[in-house]
Amino acid sequence: MLGLRQPDLAVCLEKVHKPHNLAAMMRNCDATGVHHLHAIWATKHQIRRGTAVGSQNWLKLHSHKTSADAIGQFKAQGMQLLVTHLSDKAVDFRQVDYTRPTAILFGQERTGASEEAIAAADQEIIIPMLGMVQSLNVSVAGSLILYEAQRQRQQAGLFATPRLDxxxxxxxxxxxxxxxxxxxxxxxxxxxxxxxxxxxxxxxxxxxxxxxxxxxxxxxxxxxxxxxxxxxxxxx
Structure with missing residues (x-):
């Protein structure tokens, strides 16, 4: 499992306030080989162990008080920042190159990503919706995007060699x-x-x-x- 971890693929949750969404996203990360999960929150939440199914034991969880702190860390590491946001600039999430060092930021459940995160994004991404609703639950959206990232990285051979120190x-x-x-x-x-x-x-x-x-x-x-x-x- 550790030999398959992708240290240059990270997820960031910006003020996601529902504990079960945090836990479900941890589970998504573990399942797809993501090692670093970043959470931006004013007050820490309790991880729902039942939903996470033990994933919290095998990931590296980073806490940030502000979006600027998290974004600054991604930029310092040379990572492209993708932000889920419905706009004219957004592209289908499957059109992005996830083999590059990448951080994917998901906004708060009701209000979405902050203006600060959107302004800092290298690319805004969307999941195409054909019905009346405009978005999916954050953890469901996360699983779709992360499995596309996993697919691309498998094709590029990035899982073939252990990359975690x-x-x-x-x-x-x-x-x-x-x-x-x-x-x-x-x-x-x-x-x-x-x-x-x-x-x-x-x-x-x-x-x-x-x-x-x-x-x-x-x-x-x-x-x-x-x-x-x-x-x-x-x-x-």
Missing amino acids: EAECQRILFEGGYPKLAYLCRIKGLDYPHIDDEGQIQADADWWQIMQQDGRVALQEAPQILSGWQRKMLGN
Whole structure:
């Protein structure tokens, strides 16, 4: 899965306020190989774990207080910015080249993308509608556009070679596979250990000894459940 991630294809949700839409978009990203999901919001929302189906454990979620912050980051990375917006300048989303470094911005459910985002867009895109309604639900629109991006990138061979750097792969493997141990590392200030090809932790005795110190008390505050062998290693 990590070998298929596309670090130069990002999704940005601009003030999307419905938690289930955020969770559904995370699921879309995970399914299509998108690694970075950006959210612009004044107040963070709780991720609906049932809708996300665990996708939040395998993505990199970036939070921004303003649209300018997110847009500035995309521009600094040399990414083309696509904004979903119904206008005379907009083109069919299938006419865009998604093999380029790309960030796709989806606006708020009711009002759409902000004027600031539209002004910064390299291209406005639309999903053609043949009925009376002018738009689809944001997560549905996201799935259509992301699967077109996936199709183009598959044809271009961009999934053939792993593109996510090893440090990020190791972070995901440890935090996703050992959430409580990752929690302890953070509160104890420990570096994450290496995860081998079998998914096992490679750490010396000193690392485990530090993890065992006051481990029981700290783990009572963590949300996930350790497996039996992990509890044994921590003396819990």
